[in-house]
Amino acid sequence: MKFTRTQSLHGEITIPGDKSISHRAVMFGSLAEGTTEVTGFLRGADCLSTIDCFRRLGISIEDKGEQILIHGKGLHGLSAPDQILDAGNSGTTTRLISGILSGQTFETTLTGDASIQKRPMGRIMEPLSQMGASITSLSGNGCAPLRIDGRPLHGIHYTTRVASAQVKSSILLAGLYADAPTSVTEPALSRNHSELMLNFFGAEVKTEDTTATIQPEPKLAGQKVQVPGDISSAAYFIAAGCITPDSEILIKNVGTNPTRDGILRVCEMMNADVTRLHENADSGEPTADLLVRTSSLKGCTIEGALIPTLIDELPVIAVMACFAEGTTVIRDAAELKVKESDRIAVMTENLTAMGARVTATYDGMIIEGGHTLHGAVIDSHLDHRIAMSFAIAALNADGETEIQGADCVNISYPEFYRDLLKIQK
Ligand SMILES: O=C(O)C1=C[C@@H](OP(=O)(O)O)[C@@H](O)[C@H](O)C1
Numbered sequence: 001m002k003f004t005r006t007q008s009l010h011g012e013i014t015i016p017g018d019k020s021i022s023h024r025a026v027m028f029g030s031l032a033e034g035t036t037e038v039t040g041f042l043r044g045a046d047c048l049s050t051i052d053c054f055r056r057l058g059i060s061i062e063d064k065g066e067q068i069l070i071h072g073k074g075l076h077g078l079s080a081p082d083q084i085l086d087a088g089n090s091g092t093t094t095r096l097i098s099g100i101l102s103g104q105t106f107e108t109t110l111t112g113d114a115s116i117q118k119r120p121m122g123r124i125m126e127p128l129s130q131m132g133a134s135i136t137s138l139s140g141n142g143c144a145p146l147r148i149d150g151r152p153l154h155g156i157h158y159t160t161r162v163a164s165a166q167v168k169s170s171i172l173l174a175g176l177y178a179d180a181p182t183s184v185t186e187p188a189l190s191r192n193h194s195e196l197m198l199n200f201f202g203a204e205v206k207t208e209d210t211t212a213t214i215q216p217e218p219k220l221a222g223q224k225v226q227v228p229g230d231i232s233s234a235a236y237f238i239a240a241g242c243i244t245p246d247s248e249i250l251i252k253n254v255g256t257n258p259t260r261d262g263i264l265r266v267c268e269m270m271n272a273d274v275t276r277l278h279e280n281a282d283s284g285e286p287t288a289d290l291l292v293r294t295s296s297l298k299g300c301t302i303e304g305a306l307i308p309t310l311i312d313e314l315p316v317i318a319v320m321a322c323f324a325e326g327t328t329v330i331r332d333a334a335e336l337k338v339k340e341s342d343r344i345a346v347m348t349e350n351l352t353a354m355g356a357r358v359t360a361t362y363d364g365m366i367i368e369g370g371h372t373l374h375g376a377v378i379d380s381h382l383d384h385r386i387a388m389s390f391a392i393a394a395l396n397a398d399g400e401t402e403i404q405g406a407d408c409v410n411i412s413y414p415e416f417y418r419d420l421l422k423i424q425k
């Protein structure tokens with residue numbers, strides 16, 4: 001797909017549903033008794049992989065257009081699949097479902113695409129094994145395919161090395177099936193959608209500082225879930241509105257859970273013109289509309305506990321940093337190396353190809369802003385966040401940019417290019 005410079009961006013975008021929350025609605029709805037109705041569900045390939053896995057585990061899931069209906073069978077209602085489960089490109093599906101499968105009375109094999117087969121699963125294999133599960137990497141390299149033999153599980157207290165909502169959620173979900181409470185302490189708070197939604201479905205999850213504790217064997221009841229727009233998808237329009245001249249974009253229905261809103265805090269640090277409107281905190285997951293205007297950005301340092309609150313937004317934040325005055329330092333973000341691609345290496349390689357001054361470090365990037373970008377051929381490495389980040393960079397670069405593997409945006413934002421085209425003036 002090819003892009004050239006745009007003059008300005010104007011208009012309204014309604015952001016599609018949050019990927020993390022959509023996955024969890026399907027998973028927890030499947031484990032609940034009765035029907036769960038999900039509105040605003042993200043029909044991205046990752047969430048469709050989650051639906052496919054739970055259908056294979058015997059759950060009836062209907063797509064009614066406006067709503068997804070999940071006919072849950074209770075905590076012990078899943079049945080052995082007759083095929084290998086395929087999580088596609090989705091780390092969230094792979095790690096969360098592994099926790100659930102650890103507590104079943106049957107054996108399952110779980111795999112995914114080439115990227116998933118390279119992502120580290122030792123981080124869930126270790127705690128799930130400590131709880132009593134039998135979980136094996138079939139290729140012996142700590143990655144999928146995984147064979148998971150459900151066993152009676154024990155409650156544990158586990159301290160994670162990285163702030164990862166996928167690891168935390170995997171352990172808490174296994175904790176549903178344990179013989180005693182299970183708790184997870186993480187080095188910094190990662191997104192808390194599992195804790196909020198499990199409580200909404202009737203589980204007992206308490207959080208103190210960075211420790212979440214779940215009580216076993218709750219009775220989960222089907223619920224109505226309204227999925228807010230994904231701030232990780234909104235991030236591309238936040239960046240685009242800030243760096244494109246003469247622009248004003250209203251981004252509607254954005255989830256602003258404080259464990260996810262780090263990009264808004266970075267916007268404040270960078271002097272970005274972003275205003276929260278129509279804030280709504282009626283449900284457990286707060287939302288707002290965001291009004292974004294062309295900004296004079298300044299470089300900043302992004303580190304520490306802020307990192308887990310914006311981990312998926314760092315590629316597009318790196319693009320913003322190229323348009324800021326001064327230097328932006330991103331550190332404590334080594335997790336970027338084990339996402340769909342090595343996002344430190346791939347961002348550095350592609351931004352450099354466009355003329356940016358970027359240095360990769362072992363846990364982040366140093367970006368010297370203020371150097372005009374020019375078009376280049378960009379290899380997305382089939383990573384949706386890379387493809388979307390470079391579409392935004394390309395609209396503000398001289399000449400033509402070609403993004404290879406651009407279709408991978410289907411993973412989290414199938415209508416991305418349509419929405420981007422809609423606001424180009
Ligand atoms: O729990 C989730 O829904 C997610 C957690 C994050 O991963 P980690 O838990 O590996 O940090 C994030 O990068 C991913 O896109 C979604």
Ligand SMILES: C=C(OP(=O)(O)O)C(=O)O
Binds near residue numbers: 046092312340385412
């Ligand atoms: C890392 C991501 O997702 P996952 O881990 O679920 O593949 C992402 O969406 O950027």
